[in-house]
Amino acid sequence: MIGDRVATDEGGRVSRSTGPGLDTGTSRPPRPTKAAGAARRRLAAVGWGVFGIVLLVVLWEGYKLLAPADGVLIGETRVLPRTTDLAMPHVWDMIGRLGEPVTRSPSAQALWLVVLLAALTTLGIAAAGWLVGVVVGVGLALVMQRWRLAEWGLLPWIVLSQTVPLIAFAPIVKSWGSRVEIGSFEWQDWMSVALIASYLAFFPIAIGALKGLQSPDRIHEELMQTYAAGYWATLAKLRFPAAVPYLLPALRLGAANAVIGAVVAEVSTGLQGGIGRLLIQFAGQASGDPAKAWGPIFGAIVLGLVAAGSVALLGAILKNYRRTEEAA
Amino acid sequence: MSAPENAAAPDNAAAPETPATAAAATAAATAAPTAVEVTAVDKVFETRGGQVHALEGIDLTVAAGEFVSLIGPSGCGKSTLMRLIADLDAPTAGAITVFGKTPAQARLDQEYGIAFQQAGLLPWRTVAANVALPLELHGAASADRKAKVEQLLDMVGLADFADRYPDQLSGGMQQRVAIARSLAEQPRLLLMDEPFGALDEMTREKMQSDLVRISAETGAAVVFVTHSIPEAVFLSDRVVVMSPRPGRIREIVPMRLGSAAGSAVGVAQATTVPSTGGAARAARTDGLREDRSFFEMVTAVREALHGAPVTTGARGVETR
Numbered sequence: 001m002i003g004d005r006v007a008t009d010e011g012g013r014v015s016r017s018t019g020p021g022l023d024t025g026t027s028r029p030p031r032p033t034k035a036a037g038a039a040r041r042r043l044a045a046v047g048w049g050v051f052g053i054v055l056l057v058v059l060w061e062g063y064k065l066l067a068p069a070d071g072v073l074i075g076e077t078r079v080l081p082r083t084t085d086l087a088m089p090h091v092w093d094m095i096g097r098l099g100e101p102v103t104r105s106p107s108a109q110a111l112w113l114v115v116l117l118a119a120l121t122t123l124g125i126a127a128a129g130w131l132v133g134v135v136v137g138v139g140l141a142l143v144m145q146r147w148r149l150a151e152w153g154l155l156p157w158i159v160l161s162q163t164v165p166l167i168a169f170a171p172i173v174k175s176w177g178s179r180v181e182i183g184s185f186e187w188q189d190w191m192s193v194a195l196i197a198s199y200l201a202f203f204p205i206a207i208g209a210l211k212g213l214q215s216p217d218r219i220h221e222e223l224m225q226t227y228a229a230g231y232w233a234t235l236a237k238l239r240f241p242a243a244v245p246y247l248l249p250a251l252r253l254g255a256a257n258a259v260i261g262a263v264v265a266e267v268s269t270g271l272q273g274g275i276g277r278l279l280i281q282f283a284g285q286a287s288g289d290p291a292k293a294w295g296p297i298f299g300a301i302v303l304g305l306v307a308a309g310s311v312a313l314l315g316a317i318l319k320n321y322r323r324t325e326e327a328a
Numbered sequence: 329m330s331a332p333e334n335a336a337a338p339d340n341a342a343a344p345e346t347p348a349t350a351a352a353a354t355a356a357a358t359a360a361p362t363a364v365e366v367t368a369v370d371k372v373f374e375t376r377g378g379q380v381h382a383l384e385g386i387d388l389t390v391a392a393g394e395f396v397s398l399i400g401p402s403g404c405g406k407s408t409l410m411r412l413i414a415d416l417d418a419p420t421a422g423a424i425t426v427f428g429k430t431p432a433q434a435r436l437d438q439e440y441g442i443a444f445q446q447a448g449l450l451p452w453r454t455v456a457a458n459v460a461l462p463l464e465l466h467g468a469a470s471a472d473r474k475a476k477v478e479q480l481l482d483m484v485g486l487a488d489f490a491d492r493y494p495d496q497l498s499g500g501m502q503q504r505v506a507i508a509r510s511l512a513e514q515p516r517l518l519l520m521d522e523p524f525g526a527l528d529e530m531t532r533e534k535m536q537s538d539l540v541r542i543s544a545e546t547g548a549a550v551v552f553v554t555h556s557i558p559e560a561v562f563l564s565d566r567v568v569v570m571s572p573r574p575g576r577i578r579e580i581v582p583m584r585l586g587s588a589a590g591s592a593v594g595v596a597q598a599t600t601v602p603s604t605g606g607a608a609r610a611a612r613t614d615g616l617r618e619d620r621s622f623f624e625m626v627t628a629v630r631e632a633l634h635g636a637p638v639t640t641g642a643r644g645v646e647t648r
Contacts, residue, residue, distance in 0.1 A: 219448040222416055228436045229465045237465065241452050321452040323495055 057091050064088050089291040097291035098298070111292065115278065115299040122274040123303055125190050126255075126262040129197025130307075133254050136198065137205030144206075145213040145239070146231075155210075162203050166261065170196055170268040189271050196269075197261035201254040208250020212243025244321035248311065255307040263300060275299050361392035362428070363517050363549035364413055369422030371408055371575075381574035382408045386422070388568060388577065390549055392516065397552045397560035397567045399629065405575025406553045407521050413551060414442055414519050426517065438466065440517040441510030441548075445525045447502035449494040455505050456481065456490040462512045480508040483542060500531035504538070511546060518543065518550045524559065536562055537613070557633070561625045562617060569632040579632040583625050 064083045071087075072080035081087050089097075098115070101108035140158065144151040173192045180187040216238050224234045266276025278296040286293040315322070371383040383405040390396045398406035411417045412424055415431035426434035434440060449458045456477050463473045481487045484504040494502055503523055510518060524532045536559060543550050554560050560567045564583050571578045616622055 217448070219444055219446055220450065223442070223444075223448055224465075225416065226414055226435060226440075226442050227462045227465050228438065233465055237461065238450070241450070244452075320493075323451045323493055 060088070060091060064090070086287065086290050089294065093291045094294040094298075097289075098295055102292075111295045115275070115295045118273065118275040118278045118296065119299040119303045122259070122262050122266065122276065123306065125194050125266075125274065126197050126258040126303075126307060129194040129199075129262060130201050130255055130258040132194065132198035133201025133205055133258060134251065137202040137250075137254065138209045140202070140206045141209030141213055142235075144210050151210070158203065158206055161199070166196065166200065166264055167268045170265050173265075174269045189269065192269055193262055193265040193271050193274070196265035197258040200257040200261035204250045204253035204257065205247075208246045208253070209243060212246030212250075213239045215246060216242045241321050244318050245324060248315045248318070248322070251314065252308055252311040255311050256304060259300075259304050259307050275303060362389060363392045363394065363426070364388070364390040364551065365423075365425045366409070366413070367423045369409075369412065369419045369424060371405065371412060371417070372420045383412075383419075384574035384576055386575070386577060388580075390517075390551060393547050393549050395543060395550045395552065395563055395565045397554055397564040398570060399554055399557065399560045399567055399633070400570030400575075400578075401555070401572055401633075403575075404570040404572040406570050408575065409570075410519050410521050410551055410553050414440060434517075438462070438513045439515060440519050441513060441515040442519045443503075443506045443510045443521070443523045445522040447494070447499075447506040449502055449505055449509075451494050453493075454490065455486060455492050455494070455497070458494065458505055459509045459512055462509065466513070476512065480511055481505075483511070483545070484508045484538065498531075500527050500535060503527065503535065507539070507542070511542070511548075514546070516548055518548050518552075520550065521553045522555065523552075525554070532559070533617070539563065557626050557629050558617070558622075561622060561629055567629050567632075569629060571635075578635070581625070581628050581632050 063080075067080060067083045069083050071078045071082040085093075098110070098112040100111060102111050102114050140154060144154055170192075173195055174189065177187040177189070177192040177195070213235075220238055220242070221234070224238055229237065262274070263276040263279070265271070266274040267280055271277060275296050279293075279300070282289075282293045282296055366386050366388040369383055369386040370381070373380040373382055386405075386409060388396075388409075398409060400406050408417065412419050413426060413431060415435040424431050427439050429437065429439070449455075450461065453461065459477045459480050460473050463476060468476070477490070478487065481490055484507055486501060486504055486508070489497065489501065494505070497505070503526075507523065510520075524535050527535060539550075540563060550563075552560070552563060561583060567581045567583060568577055569579045569581060570576065
């Protein structure tokens with residue numbers, strides 16, 4: 001969800017910004033109006049973003065105000081939630097709670113700071129998992145692109161790997177990890193979490209990279225052949241550049257998956273210090289302090305936005321490799 | 329395609345004796361000026377529906393600096409023949425040599441440049457970077473590359489567009505970039521597979537004139553696949569007329585164009601040596617398209633294509 005919204009925002013902005021880019025160097029006079037147009041579009045993008053958030057707040061508070069306290073029931077089944085302060089705290093309560101200390105202890109830090117630190121911890125673990133996922137995913141794609149037989153043999157297993165429920169093997173990974181000890185290297189608990197995150201991240205990357213590496217037209221492949229370019233030269237000059245439009249969405253999916261994987265793995269392996277643990281812990285206190293439980297949820301949302309946004313940044317840097325994408 | 333060709337033995341083996349090979353090649357080029365020699369070539373494709381005889385008993389010699397067009401209806405194997413010369417496919421039987429080498433060796437030595445119907449530019453590279461691609465792949469120094477690219481873009485009249493991207497160019501301009509790219513390694517042989525096929529008529533005629541000028545400037549031999557009779561007549565020293573199923577050479581029609589040659593048509597009929605000089609080719613201007621000899625040659629090629637004298641139909645009109 002979170003990743004998707006960023007994707008459309010970012011995609012829309014990039015394709016719209018091609019207008020001024022196209023005419024670099026030729027049409028000097030109309031430049032100022034184009035720049036003004038770009039600024040106006042950027043303003044509009046921000047405006048729509050703010051509008052979306054305001055709409056969400058209005059829906060939340062409107063429902064809370066108008067719907068019955070016991071929610072909406074059809075027969076015995078509740079189809080819409082209760083509107084009590086316990087179930088749906090006011091928006092301002094949730095935001096206000098972020099500024100207050102976590103506990104009543106005088107040395108307690110503010111909730112927002114605790115959430116932020118936990119989110120950063122999880123982000124670090126997810127990033128490590130994402131990087132492992134990139135290496136493994138691209139590596140598998142390279143092998144599958146090179147040898148048809150490898151594609152036939154590996155692809156079903158790669159798809160199958162994602163059907164294994166994450167919470168089933170998270171404790172197994174943890175217990176395996178605790179037995180790994182190579183010289184002075186000792187397996188840390190966070191590494192188990194990163195490994196599980198990478199397990200979710202590698203899948204879209206492997207599929208996307210394979211599709212991308214296979215994407216060059218026959219004419220381009222033959223052209224490289226006529227240049228007597230070898231495998232590695234073809235890879236560097238043709239396959240990887242051609243794969244960029246396929247890789248970027250795959251990397252973004254991978255980033256979102258890594259965050260989800262890290263949060264879920266933190267919960268199921270019981271790792272302390274991350275946002276996953278905080279979610280469970282504060283949810284347990286929700287009956288006494290309902291607004292507090294929402295703190296880590298906001299943290300997780302920001303985490304997802306940052307993860308997806310970082311990949312979007314990568315896409316902006318590689319924009320020349322996405323010209324076909326924009327033309328289409 | 330995926331074979332690691334850089335690592336292939338011929339490259340390394342040839343490296344120590346490069347001066348000798350180069351000298352031999354130069355000697356061969358001056359002594360026996362043959363760009364392409366095709367001898368008794370058959371090509372059979374195995375398909376699910378059985379064997380398809382794409383080419384049968386093809387014999388063809390292209391002299392150095394000569395412009396030869398392959399023309400014929402769809403399925404006559406003209407593109408296949410060009411692909412065999414380019415070592416993008418291997419013949420089922422017979423032999424092909426390119427400047428006295430096997431096609432594979434000629435490809436590794438970059439003896440030919442190639443252009444297809446689609447320009448096939450890499451969309452993420454600028455015009456200059458696209459032209460530089462073959463030079464880059466063969467490890468040319470950056471300064472040399474820059475100078476060479478500048479010169480090539482000048483030649484195709486796109487010097488002002490060096491920093492543009494392919495999607496900012498028209499089809500004709502893209503094709504000119506592709507031609508510049510095919511000339512990057514200064515090949516002695518140009519292989520062109522309907523390079524102007526996707527262009528409109530006006531752009532096409534302009535490109536034909538450009539190609540005449542460029543091939544005269546570079547002195548390269550050209551094997552040009554087309555299905556347009558006027559195009560083949562305007563460009564070529566000889567037109568190879570092919571027939572389909574199985575692909576065979578029906579007739580090779582030598583072209584005599586220009587006012588001097590035109591008046592001599594009939595007299596020079598016995599002379600079999602094709603005019604290969606750059607000067608002769610440079611004399612092909614747009615005025616030629618309205619010359620009497622041009623229409624005579626169009627008729628000659630058309631009759632060869634249809635296998636009988638054509639009595640009706642407007643002259644000089646393309647039959648595609």
